[in-house]
Amino acid sequence: QVQLVESGGGSVQAGGSLRLSCAAYGYTYASYCMGWFRQAPGKEREGVAAIDSDGSTTYTNSVKGRFTISQVNAKNTLYLQMNSLKPEDTAMYYCAARPKGGYCYATLRFGYWRGSYWGQGTQVTVST
DSSP states (O other), rough: OOOOEEEOOEEETOOOOOOEEEEEEEOOGEEEEEEEEETTTTTTEEEEEETTTTOOOOOGGGTTEEEEEEEGGGGGGGEEESOOOOGGGGGEEEEEEEEEOOOOOOOOOOGGGTTOOOOEEEEEEEEE
């Protein structure tokens, strides 16, 4: 049974940092493509960052230069380092695991992630 558990969220002031973790259980981590998404109240879920099979990454424009996605396959864990946080980063953050199907593409197109497994989310709140 696939299970994703996010942690590391919290409340910080603008300019602060947080490191989110997503621990994966119940499957071979390397067989899945991983990404981070977020959803703010009243808004649609949006892609934040993804990583491809070669380690290349992609980010939504609003977080480029501030967020870094990484993974440690040996620990079955995905990370999101978030620096210089802004109030507009406030959202519930989710990790997603998509069956690889041969290769992982670092894309944030939501259609690519259809059929993925999702964690329960971790809340990030950034105050002014």
